[in-house]
Amino acid sequence: MSLLNDFLDETSRLSRQQLVLRATAPAGTALMVVLEGAAGGSPGVLFLMLAAMLSLLVAALPDSGAGTFLVLLLGGHWLVTVPEQLGGSLLLAALVLTAIHLATALAAYGPPGLVLDRDLLLLWARRYGLLAAAAAVTWLAAHLIRTAEVTGGDWLLVAAFVVLAGWAAYLNRRLAWPG
Numbered sequence: 001m002s003l004l005n006d007f008l009d010e011t012s013r014l015s016r017q018q019l020v021l022r023a024t025a026p027a028g029t030a031l032m033v034v035l036e037g038a039a040g041g042s043p044g045v046l047f048l049m050l051a052a053m054l055s056l057l058v059a060a061l062p063d064s065g066a067g068t069f070l071v072l073l074l075g076g077h078w079l080v081t082v083p084e085q086l087g088g089s090l091l092l093a094a095l096v097l098t099a100i101h102l103a104t105a106l107a108a109y110g111p112p113g114l115v116l117d118r119d120l121l122l123l124w125a126r127r128y129g130l131l132a133a134a135a136a137v138t139w140l141a142a143h144l145i146r147t148a149e150v151t152g153g154d155w156l157l158v159a160a161f162v163v164l165a166g167w168a169a170y171l172n173r174r175l176a177w178p179g
Helices: 002-012 016-038 045-060 066-081 088-107 118-147 153-174
Strands: none
Touching: 016 045, 016 066, 016 088, 045 066, 066 088, 088 118, 118 153
């Protein structure tokens, strides 16, 4: 009973910002289910129940490992059940999964009543924007390569990996924590 009281006390101290950050996990999970259905996947009842319970656990305990399991569950289920590989829903799903991960990480920064600094939120908004742009460029490139008649595929693959490695190195330096 003491554990339940402690949990309810913490919940009552949530700031508005924490409520929004924590609500991203259940809302994002619902959106992923809708996107999966639109892309031709068929989320079963067991998956829906597991995803819903896990998303609520993430909202309640963002500093636990549940967020990682939620992102892996949603992404893995998409991978296994969606027959359409490069549709527009895939790009939206990548953005939703990234938003769930980011919001959960931000919610885990401190106690329930914590209000994060505006500068920190802007930093992470810029980082999300960069990741969203990288996802969009990657999706577009994959879509173009799939529809184009490409010769010399081995060299193209090597060039793509070099560009990807360079982009990752650039982002690693660019997105490093200041100070």
